[in-house]
Amino acid sequence: MDLAFFTNFSASLTAQEAELNTLQEEISSGVAVQTPEQNPSAFETALIGNDQLSALNGDTTSLGDIQGQLGDVSNGYTSVLSEISDVQQLVLGALNGTTSNQNMQSLATQVSAAEQQMLGIANTTGSNGTFLFGGTRGTVQPFQEQPDGSVVYMGDGGQSQAEISSDLSASTIATGEAFISGLQGDGTASVTAASTNTGTGVLLSDGVGNPTAATAFQQGNEPITVSFTTSGTGGVIYTATQTSSAGVTTTLATGPATSGTSLTLGGVDFQLTGTPAAGDSFTISPSRPQSVFTLLSNITTTLQTAGSTPAAAAITRQNLNQDLSALDQYQQTVTTAQAQTGVTLQSLSKTSASNATQETEVQNNVDTTIGTNFPAALTALDQNTTAVEAAMKAFSTVQNLSLFSVI
Structure with missing residues (x-):
């Protein structure tokens, strides 16, 4: 009997099975x-x-x-x-x-x-x-x-x-x-009333009136004092002063101290409300964090x-x-x-x-x-499976032939 038939068939079957395994792996893994x-x-x-x-x-x-x-x-x-x-x-x-x-x-x-x-x-x-x-x-x-x-x-x-x-x-x-x-106060200046004040005056910030002056005041270290005294006619007047680091005191503004009076000091607009008394004072300090x-x-x-x-x-x-x-x-x-x-x-x-x-x-x-190209892979898997099954069936048929068995 020519063993080449068996050898060739075995090699072909092995290759087809390997191809089947590859296709199955492609389909399962994608x-x-x-x-x-x-x-x-x-x-x-x-x-x-x-x-x-x-x-x-x-x-x-x-x-x-x-x-x-x-x-x-x-x-x-x-x-x-x-x-x-x-x-x-x-x-x-x-x-x-x-x-x-x-x-x-x-x-x-x-x-x-x-x-x-x-x-x-x-x-x-x-x-x-x-x-x-x-x-x-x-x-x-x-x-x-x-x-x-x-x-x-x-x-x-x-x-x-x-x-x-x-x-x-x-x-x-x-x-x-x-x-x-x-920052304290309005971000430029912070106003503090003296604890000894006897009047009802309140000094409120109305916003920045002069941005350049306000920036200079806030960045500086020279507070402003607003003090109240009796005028010659018996009324109350305010005087705003500022003392430099060299100890020099400058009068910035003065005038009648009545409710509603507007002042611009350190670049900031202020409004005086209430009625301050002689001897009262406020300190306007640069705002600090x-x-x-x-x-x-x-x-x-x-x-x-x-x-x-x-x-x-x-x-x-x-x-x-x-x-x-x-x-x-x-x-x-x-x-x-x-x-x-x-x-x-x-x-x-x-x-x-x-x-x-x-x-x-x-x-x-x-x-x-x-x-994986699933349609193509599934088609190839089906074709290869059919081919292997057909090959196995043909081999089985040949094996069972009486003449082949004798040979």
């Missing part, structure tokens, strides 16, 4: 090119595409982490603005002129509670466990209350930039700047110590009006910080959407390059 030998060009294209997908997936993960962290920061700012708004309403209530001492104490309690709420917000941690407003010192509680009730910032002003894509970097942290950088905790503590103290006499009530109104202006400063500061965070989040969102589009395009290209 990948037609699994080794460089199958299609070198397609395999290399797929490798490059998969590297791109890995990079994009890494970017997406980083984006998600940063978006989550900055989203928490933005929510923190929203809570801060809510607390500021609540305190503004409490101060306005205290300024309505009909609040009793008992109500003042109640308002003081509410402002004190708001300060504690603010401290809690400032010490919020993100989903990764780090403090949101500590700068690069995210593992240290940024705002720590001292035995005397003051609050100290233990964070820093450091920034951390993460590369999100080839052309975009984003800050991954926030600092406590929004809680400590607000104060933490929001100091501001809220000052408001609490003012409400707690509010007097019942007309003169004491005027001093309370003076202090509360200054604090109300300072609250406005903080409202602007926090709103600006939140807007900056919002811009970053918007950029991250756009980048995330772009990455998703790129991932889809690259994945489609990889699938097209090495992916």
Whole structure:
């Protein structure tokens, strides 16, 4: 018997079975090119595409982490603005002129509670466990209350930039700047009434009248004193003076001190309300930064110590009006910080959407390059299966022939 028949049949059957296995693997995995030998060009294209997908997936993960962290920061700012708004309403209530001492104490309690709420917000941690407003010192509680009730910032002003894509970097942290950088008074000047005042005068800021002069005053260190004396006709006049660092005192303005009198001092427009008495005085100082905790503590103290006499009530109104202006400063500061965070989040969102589009395009290209053509593969599998079955049947038939058996 010629053994070549068996050898050739066996080799052919082995090759067909190998082809069947390959087709079955392609169909089950969805990948037609699994080794460089199958299609070198397609395999290399797929490798490059998969590297791109890995990079994009890494970017997406980083984006998600940063978006989550900055989203928490933005929510923190929203809570801060809510607390500021609540305190503004409490101060306005205290300024309505009909609040009793008992109500003042109640308002003081509410402002004190708001300060504690603010401290809690400032010490919020993100989903990764780090403090949101500590700068690069995210593992240290940024705002720590001292035995005397003051609050100290233990964070820093450091920034951390993460590369999100080839052309975009984003800050991954926030600092406590929004809680400590607000300015006293209207942001240019802060007015303090002398504790010995006996009149009912209140000196209110009406805004900046001369921006250049206001900037120079705010950046300087020379306060202005507005004092009141009796005029020769028995009325009350004011005199505004400023003493330089060299000790030279200059008279800036003088005139009748009546309710409604307008003054422009240090580039700021002021209006005098009420009736000041001879011997009263106000000090206009350049605005300096104060933490929001100091501001809220000052408001609490003012409400707690509010007097019942007309003169004491005027001093309370003076202090509360200054604090109300300072609250406005903080409202602007926090709103600006939140807007900056919002811009970053918007950029991250756009980048995330772009990455998703790129991932889809690259994945489609990889699938097209090495992916299984299911209709063709299923047809080939069916044909090869039929061929193998036919070959096996033919071989069996030949084996059973009596003549073939004898041979």
